[in-house]
Amino acid sequence: MRVQGMLSRPVTVLPGVGEKKAQALKALGLETVRDVLFSFPRTYKDFQRILAPHEVQPGLVQLVQGPLLHLRERPISQGRRLIQATLGGQLGLTWFVHHRAPGPSFLYRKLQRAEEVWVYGLAKEGTLFPEMTSPEVFTRQPEHQGLMPVYPLVAGISNNQRVNWVKAALKHLSEVHECLPPEVRGRYMERREALRQIHFPADWASYEQARQRLAFEELFLFHLGLQRGQRQRPGIAHAVDGELVARFFARLPFALTEDQKEALRQVAVDMEAPRPMRRLIQGEVGSGKTIVAEYGAVKAVASGGQVAMMVPTEVLAVQMAQRLQASLGPLGIRVELLVGNMKAKEQEAVRKGLIEGEVDVVVGTHALITDKVEYRNLTLAVVDEQHRFGVRQRAALLGKGNPDLLVMSATPIPRSLALTMYGDLDVTEIRQLPAHRQPVDTRLIHPDRRADVYRYVLSRVKQGEQAYVVFPLVEESEHVDLKAAVQEMEALRQGPLSGVRVGLIHGQMGKEKEEVFQAFARGELDVLIATTVVEVGMNVPNATVMVIENAERFGLAQLHQLRGRVGRGKKPGICFLLAYNVSPQSRARLEVVRSSNDGFFIAEEDLRLRGPGDLLGVRQWGQPYFRLADLQQDRELLHLAAQAAKDLLSRDAELARFPELAAELDTYSI
Numbered sequence: 001m002r003v004q005g006m007l008s009r010p011v012t013v014l015p016g017v018g019e020k021k022a023q024a025l026k027a028l029g030l031e032t033v034r035d036v037l038f039s040f041p042r043t044y045k046d047f048q049r050i051l052a053p054h055e056v057q058p059g060l061v062q063l064v065q066g067p068l069l070h071l072r073e074r075p076i077s078q079g080r081r082l083i084q085a086t087l088g089g090q091l092g093l094t095w096f097v098h099h100r101a102p103g104p105s106f107l108y109r110k111l112q113r114a115e116e117v118w119v120y121g122l123a124k125e126g127t128l129f130p131e132m133t134s135p136e137v138f139t140r141q142p143e144h145q146g147l148m149p150v151y152p153l154v155a156g157i158s159n160n161q162r163v164n165w166v167k168a169a170l171k172h173l174s175e176v177h178e179c180l181p182p183e184v185r186g187r188y189m190e191r192r193e194a195l196r197q198i199h200f201p202a203d204w205a206s207y208e209q210a211r212q213r214l215a216f217e218e219l220f221l222f223h224l225g226l227q228r229g230q231r232q233r234p235g236i237a238h239a240v241d242g243e244l245v246a247r248f249f250a251r252l253p254f255a256l257t258e259d260q261k262e263a264l265r266q267v268a269v270d271m272e273a274p275r276p277m278r279r280l281i282q283g284e285v286g287s288g289k290t291i292v293a294e295y296g297a298v299k300a301v302a303s304g305g306q307v308a309m310m311v312p313t314e315v316l317a318v319q320m321a322q323r324l325q326a327s328l329g330p331l332g333i334r335v336e337l338l339v340g341n342m343k344a345k346e347q348e349a350v351r352k353g354l355i356e357g358e359v360d361v362v363v364g365t366h367a368l369i370t371d372k373v374e375y376r377n378l379t380l381a382v383v384d385e386q387h388r389f390g391v392r393q394r395a396a397l398l399g400k401g402n403p404d405l406l407v408m409s410a411t412p413i414p415r416s417l418a419l420t421m422y423g424d425l426d427v428t429e430i431r432q433l434p435a436h437r438q439p440v441d442t443r444l445i446h447p448d449r450r451a452d453v454y455r456y457v458l459s460r461v462k463q464g465e466q467a468y469v470v471f472p473l474v475e476e477s478e479h480v481d482l483k484a485a486v487q488e489m490e491a492l493r494q495g496p497l498s499g500v501r502v503g504l505i506h507g508q509m510g511k512e513k514e515e516v517f518q519a520f521a522r523g524e525l526d527v528l529i530a531t532t533v534v535e536v537g538m539n540v541p542n543a544t545v546m547v548i549e550n551a552e553r554f555g556l557a558q559l560h561q562l563r564g565r566v567g568r569g570k571k572p573g574i575c576f577l578l579a580y581n582v583s584p585q586s587r588a589r590l591e592v593v594r595s596s597n598d599g600f601f602i603a604e605e606d607l608r609l610r611g612p613g614d615l616l617g618v619r620q621w622g623q624p625y626f627r628l629a630d631l632q633q634d635r636e637l638l639h640l641a642a643q644a645a646k647d648l649l650s651r652d653a654e655l656a657r658f659p660e661l662a663a664e665l666d667t668y669s670i
Ligand code: ADP
Pocket: 254, 255, 256, 257, 260, 283, 284, 285, 286, 287, 288, 289, 290, 291, 410, 434, 435, 436
C-alpha cells in the first residue's frame, strides 16, 4: 500500500486553484498535484542571456534588449496591419496584427509608449541587419532568468499560474520515489532531481540529462506494461472455418482485395492456434479493415465465443454497431451497443445479455472495460483506432477473459517504428485500397482564394452534398486560445457559409458534440465546422468536400486521415488545404500530401520530415503519446528501455521484488 500524500490530492489544494481553475486544468488532463508535477513544459524560453542588438546572431532564438526606433504601422489587407521598427537601428522587427477598428492597433500603441523593449524570437538574416518576425515583446525586463518553462495552456490559465503551481507541487517532491531498480537506473539522473530540472533547468545540459532520464523512464514503463504477462497466458484455439463463416462470405457484397485475403488468412492462423493472438492491422482509411474484424467476430461466435469491440467515441460505436448489425445480424449473430450515454436500464440489459451469453458481439467505448461488465466467454477483443487507447485500457479489456486481440489502426506507422512501438504485436498491413475508392483530389490553396473555396463549398451543398471545415485544435498554440478559434469558426458560419445549415464542434464541448455529429451524419446539417475531432473513423458517405484551415499546422498523417473523411460514397472527394504563413519546408510537407495518396508513404515522409510525435497523430488530443520521449531522436533509448524491460521481467515476471515499479506501472497511462 502507498501512503496517500499531498501528491494524490486534487489540484484544488494548490494556491489559487478553485473550482473554475480546477475545471480548466481538467481539460489539460490535470486532476491531482501529482499530475501537475508530471506534466512537463512544452518548451522553454531561453532568458539566460540578454543580448544587445549588435550581438544578435541569425538562426538563433534570443532575448534582445534595446531602444525601439523607426516605429511605424500600415494596413496590408482588410483587417491586417504591418508594424515595423528597429532595435537600436541594428535589428529589424516586424509584426503582423489583426485589427479591424479605426485608429492604431493595440500593439502599436503599446510600443509607442515604450522607449526600450526586450524582444524574444528567432533572428533571421536580413538585407542590412538581422530581422525578427513577430517576436514576443516585453516593455519590462522579464522576471524569470535562465530557462523559462512554457506549459500547455487552455483558456482561463496562464503560464505564470502554471509555473507557480509547479513550484508548489515541487515542495512535495519527497513523496516521489525512485522507481527504477538500481541495475536499470545506471547512469541516469536520479528521479527527484530530474523532476526539478525538467521544470526549471539550470542550463541546457541539465535539461537534457533530466529529459533523458524521464524519457527512459516512460519508455521503460511503456514496455514493461506491454510485455508484462502478455504472452505467458494460454490462448484460445478457435475452430477452423465452418458453415457460419461460409455464409458470411457468401453474403459479402464485394470481392476481397489481395491484401484483405492475406489479412484474413493471418487472422485465421492466429485465431486457430492455441496461443494468444496479438495482431495489429494497419491500413489507411477506407482500405477495408472492418471486414477483418467482422471475419474474426464470425469465427469467434462460430466457436461459441463472444466478441467485444472497443472504439474511441460514442459516435463511432453507434456507427460500428449499426454496421455489424447489418452484416452479422442476418447470420443470427446478436450485436449490441454499450455506451455511457445509454439509459441505465438499457445498459443493464446488455450487460445481462453478455454475462448470460445471449449477446454475441458488443460494440462500445470505454464503457466496455468498467468493472460492471462481465462476459460469459469472451474470446476475441477488437480495438479500433488503437492510438486512442493506452496500454492500460487494452490490458483491461484483455482482463475480461483471455481473448485474442485484434488492433486496428488507420494511422499507418512505418513498419520499423511499429515494431518498436508495439513490440508485442504482429503487424499486418493492408496497403491496397478497394478498387472503387478514388483518391481524394487535393489542392493547395493560397488564402487569397479562400472566398472561392467557400463559394465552391456552397455550390456542392446546393447539390445536396455535405462538407467538413477543419480548424487546428486550439490547445496546440499558446497564442490562439479557444475563444479566438471559436470566433473564427463563428465568423465562418455567419459570413461565407451563411444560408446553409452549419454545425460547430470543438474538443472542449461535452455531450452536445455527439449530437452535432449525429445530426451531420443524418444529413440534417450541410457543413460541419470542427477541430480535429472529426478525424477518427467518421463515415458520412454523402460528405464530399473538406476544407482544412491552417493546414500547415497539422501533421501529414493527420491531414491524410482527415481528407479520408470525404469521397467515401459514390461521388469523388475534394480537399482544400488552406495554408497561411507557409515556409518553404511546410510547403514541401504539404506537397507530399497533395501529390500522394499512399498513407504508408506519407507516414514515412512524415517521420522523415517531422519526427514521430506528430506522426502518431495524438498531439492534437492535448495529451502526448509520450510526454518526453521522441521516437525519432530517442530510438536508442527505446531499444535500451525495451531490452531492460524484457530482462527485468525475465527475472521477476510479477515485479514482486519491485513494489515501487509495480505501483508506478499502475498509475502510468499514456
Ligand atoms: P476502414 O475501416 O479501413 O477505413 P472500411 O472497412 O470501413 O475501411 O471500408 C471502407 C468501405 O469500403 C466500406 O464501405 C466497405 O464496405 C468497402 N469495402 C471494403 N472492402 C472492399 C472491397 N474489397 N471491395 C469493395 N469495397 C470494399
